[in-house]
Each structure stands twice: as C-alpha cells, then as structure tokens.
Amino acid sequence: KAGVTQTPRYLIKTRGQQVTLSCSPISGHRSVSWYQQTPGQGLQFLFEYFSETQRNKGNFPGRFSGRQFSNSRSEMNVSTLELGDSALYLCASSLAPASTDTQYFGPGTRLTVL
C-alpha cells in the first residue's frame, strides 16, 4: 500500500507570494492533518480535515488555509508569505479522526521563503 505522498517536495518562494501544497493520504484514510515543523518551535498543528470538513484548527493566522476533496486528497494554502513561514510542512493521514487513530506522516514539503 502506498504511503502518504506530498507534492512538491521542495519550494522556493518570495515574500508576498502565495503557495499551495498538496497531500495524498493512504488509500482509504479519511483524515488528513497538516503540521508545520521548524527548528525552534518543533511540530505545530495547523488543521485537520475529516470527510471534507475541517475538524480542528491550530493557532495560526488566517493566511493558512486548507481544504479536502471528496477523494480525501488535501491542499494547504499560505497567502502573503512571510520569511517566518519557511519550514517543513508535513501532512499525516489516518483512517479515523486523528485523536483516535494512528497517524502516518508523509515526507513533507520544504518551503523556503526569500
């Protein structure tokens, strides 16, 4: 069974631009969660989608948004990029909601904002 895939793996953007990251969960998984990982803050929860509905949201500004499609694939969008948005963005999928089931992580998208 294929694991969680994320595209692209690497991105370089400039301040003020916007970016869209994509996540394909493991087949059959309905929950997708997004995390931001930085050396200083570690892994921080962004949001979780389950069956196309946002189930939980972390403490990030409204510039960070996401959505989930009927096939469970998910996208994350960051608008008006700031230097501090440079990070590894990870998505994780699970069969059931993340709080009740094991999450499987993808390899991440490394975003660099110049």
Next chain:
Amino acid sequence: QKEVEQDPGPLSVPEGAIVSLNCTYSNSAFQYFMWYRQYSRKGPELLMYTYSSGNKEDGRFTAQVDKSSKYISLFIRDSQPSDSATYLCAMIPDEKLTFGTGTRLTIIP
C-alpha cells in the same frame, strides 16, 4: 512556557548503551502519550503509544509515563546506529496532537 518541554540535545551515545529520552508537560488534561521517530528528510513515524501511567515495552523500546509528575520517558536498550534519528514526544489534550521539539540522537558505532 510551552505545554510540552523536550531537551533538543543533541545526544550522542556509544552503540549498545541504554538511551533515555524525556519530556515534561504542564497540562494535566493530557491523556494519550506517543513517541515518534523521525529520520533525516523523512516524516515522523509512530514508535510507541500509551494511555496510562506505567511502563509499556516493545522490543528494545520502553515507554514510561508518570502522570503525577507530568513526565514521560522513552528508553532504548542495546542502542544501534540505525536508532540515530530525532525522537519526538507527542500528547493529545483535546483531540489535537501536541509535540515536543524533538531530541536529536546519534548512536556512535
């Protein structure tokens, strides 16, 4: 103060040694405790999952939870070079995973 504190290391130990990794937390509402391992350029993978206070063993790995002290540990016995990775503790308070910052571990052959 962060809800979950974890010493970032780095921690270097010789092959075969027992490794002890620790996290403390401040919120007594945390109920579920996990340890993830993350290799370079990879996403985290779940190692151990526990709910109650006490010890849980899985092969060379032992997870320990002390809810009264708000302290969790991961012990690795007979450490191998393949155990070199970043180890993250994680907890669930209110249906969201909260992670520690991770400890970078290197096992020296």
